[in-house]
Amino acid sequence: MIRLAIVDDQALIREGIANLLSLADEFTVCWQLDSGIKVCEQLSSDPIDVLLMDIRMPGxxxxxxxTQLRKQHFDCKxxxxxxxxxxxxxxxxMQAGANGFLLKDVDTEKLHHAVHRVYNGQTLAEPxxxxxxxxxxxxxxxxxEIEPLSERETDILKxxxxxxxxxxxxxxxFLAEGTVKNHVSSLLAKLNTRDRTRAVLKALSAKII
Incomplete structure (x- = not known):
């Protein structure tokens, strides 16, 4: 079971996200807050695996x-x-320590995928x-730390x-999915990351794609 929490100053948004998450049996929403003020305090008493938090809140x-929860060494995603x-x-x-950045107009499938992805150690960002x-x-x-990519790897990275x-x-x-998976593993190794999003960021920074 993946333990979740939601922090958003709008009750309708919080409840909507909680309802979408509850559609998956492997998720449980443990608590909700309407402000970032008491996040660290709540995490101390009730730790969770993944926290979904609004970026714009009063206070x-x-x-x-x-930034505060990372300074206090909370390691939840x-x-x-x-x-x-x-x-x-x-x-x-990302510089503050986020594992993912998601627009609120996300559909149910994408939201569930996002939670699974960050829970499993990946970084998430909107293309x-x-x-x-x-x-x-x-x-x-x-x-x-970037090795040259092949033409096929560059195409796949794009x-x-x-x-x-x-x-x-x-x-x-028009390739087998297993072949694509092998190419992805190779390009991630060359870019010195196990994360698809950070691979894209590195490649964009180096003007590879």
């Missing part, structure tokens, strides 16, 4: 609350929720945001950047 916003597709907010959230990042923003994710799954990539370029 203590999502990034401020996230955090998905920042927003209605704003602002790439700078994404950069700020539209990745492609809006400017050079200065991208530089915060870059490094020099499709990952567009948000396609391995299955969808296989259908798009």
């Amino acid at each position: 203590v916003n999502g990034i401020e609350a996230l 955090v998905i920042i929720l927003t209605t704003f597709d602002d790439p700078q907010l994404f950069v700020d959230a 539209v945001l990745l492609n809006q990042l400017n050079a200065a923003q991208l530089s915060t994710f870059g490094d020099n 499709l990952i950047a567009a948000g396609l799954s391995n299955k969808e990539i296989a259908q798009a370029i």
Whole structure:
């Protein structure tokens, strides 16, 4: 069972997200808050696996609350929720220690996938945001540990950047899904990451894609 919590100042949003999550048997929403002020206190008494938190809240916003919980060494996964597709907010959230950044107009399937993805150690970001990042923003994710990619790996990485799954990539370029999985493993190794989103960020920073 994956233990979840929701922090959002709008009751309707909190309840809506909780209802969508409750459709999956493997999720349980343990608590909800309407502010970032008491997040650390609540985590101390009732730890969870994944926290979904609004970025814009009065008092203590999502990034401020996230910064505090990371300073206090809480290691739960955090998905920042927003209605704003602002790439700078994404950069700020990632630098503060977010594991994912998700727009609130997400459907049920995508929400469930997002929770599973960050729970399993992956980073989550909207493809539209990745492609809006400017050079200065991208530089915060870059490094020099990049081996040259093959033409096929570069093509696959571009499709990952567009948000396609391995299955969808296989259908798009007429390869077996297992072959695509092998290519993805290879390009992740060359980019020195096990995370698809960070691979895209590194490649964009290095102007590979």
